[in-house]
Amino acid sequence: MIPAAFTYHRAESVDDALRLLAEHGDDAKLLAGGHSLLPLMKLRLAVPELLVDVTALRELAFVEDAGPEVRIGALTRHHDLANSALLARAVPLLAHAAGTIGDPQVRHRGTLGGSLAHGDAAADLPAVVLALDAVLVLRGPDGTRDVPAAEFFVDFFETALEPGEIITEVRVPKQTAGWDFQKFTRRAIDWAVVGVAVAGDAVALVNMGATPLRATAVETALAAGAPLAEAAERAADGTSPADEPAASADYRRHLARVLVRRALENSRA
Numbered sequence: 001m002i003p004a005a006f007t008y009h010r011a012e013s014v015d016d017a018l019r020l021l022a023e024h025g026d027d028a029k030l031l032a033g034g035h036s037l038l039p040l041m042k043l044r045l046a047v048p049e050l051l052v053d054v055t056a057l058r059e060l061a062f063v064e065d066a067g068p069e070v071r072i073g074a075l076t077r078h079h080d081l082a083n084s085a086l087l088a089r090a091v092p093l094l095a096h097a098a099g100t101i102g103d104p105q106v107r108h109r110g111t112l113g114g115s116l117a118h119g120d121a122a123a124d125l126p127a128v129v130l131a132l133d134a135v136l137v138l139r140g141p142d143g144t145r146d147v148p149a150a151e152f153f154v155d156f157f158e159t160a161l162e163p164g165e166i167i168t169e170v171r172v173p174k175q176t177a178g179w180d181f182q183k184f185t186r187r188a189i190d191w192a193v194v195g196v197a198v199a200g201d202a203v204a205l206v207n208m209g210a211t212p213l214r215a216t217a218v219e220t221a222l223a224a225g226a227p228l229a230e231a232a233e234r235a236a237d238g239t240s241p242a243d244e245p246a247a248s249a250d251y252r253r254h255l256a257r258v259l260v261r262r263a264l265e266n267s268r269a
């Protein structure tokens with residue numbers, strides 16, 4: 001599988017990348033870790049004429065303490081999230097979930113911004129930032145704007161990113177009480193058949209619809225004082241999981257109920 005021909009440009013700054021995106025519109029794509037984009041290009045599901053390589057922009061790779069929240073640069077790699085002492089203290093759910101992605105090679109190349117921008121409901125970090133009520137910082141031709149994770153994931157592989165915009169950082173509220181991450185996979189390095197992120201009373205689901213989802217029925221039951229097992233029974237309410245030979249929709253609904261119960265119990269143990 002060989003991608004179609006493309007032009008390659010290594011961006012020297014965020015402004016340089018923004019300029020190229022503005023000049024080339026839909027014909028240009030950012031290249032971060034390349035671990036989602038390059039497979040799509042090899043399958044010719046993405047055929048960009050220009051690749052704007054942002055991997056040299058190390059000013060977008062950081063994990064910083066910012067009082068009540070942690071600021072994370074969009075080019076921070078999964079490996080660095082998983083091994084950040086600050087995240088282990090302040091947002092252990094994010095560090096832990098990043099450490100479950102793919103294999104070491106994937107974690108050494110893949111980035112937080114790339115994973116969120118790709119908008120795959122089967123990916124782990126979109127559901128994690130949703131559970132954590134994180135805010136994405138987007139920079140584009142008209143300046144910078146903040147988008148809550150709850151508004152970022154719009155539809156199947158569709159996000160709130162406008163043409164020409166770049167995710168520059170993600171602001172994550174510190175969260176240490178009562179968290180857990182459950183991921184059911186067929187093989188160790190696979191994407192989740194279903195996954196669950198719990199952060200306090202927030203519950204988010206991986207691969208239970210076109211976008212990562214908050215399990216609102218579970219959250220409502222918890223707020224009303226329902227026992228954990230009873231709340232977990234609502235895990236599939238309002239979801240629309242894919243029905244595939246490897247995992248039927250009914251099987252995924254069952255998994256969601258089991259994994260949410262497990263995650264809630266672990267988070268409170």
Ligand SMILES: Cc1cc2nc3c(=O)[nH]c(=O)nc-3n(C[C@H](O)[C@H](O)[C@H](O)COP(=O)(O)OP(=O)(O)OC[C@H]3O[C@@H](n4cnc5c(N)ncnc54)[C@H](O)[C@@H]3O)c2cc1C
Nearest residue numbers: 030032033034035036037102110111113114117123124167
């Ligand atoms: C074998 C394998 C196993 C994997 N397993 C898992 C798994 O278990 N769980 C999981 O969650 N993921 C998994 N992944 C996906 C992996 O996490 C990817 O690294 C990630 O989804 C994309 O990040 P990237 O930096 O590689 O982005 P890229 O592939 O470089 O880019 C992806 C998309 O995002 C855009 N983009 C990149 N950065 C930005 C930015 N800052 N602003 C705006 N747009 C941007 C690109 O233009 C492109 O459209 C796996 C991948 C592979 C190849």
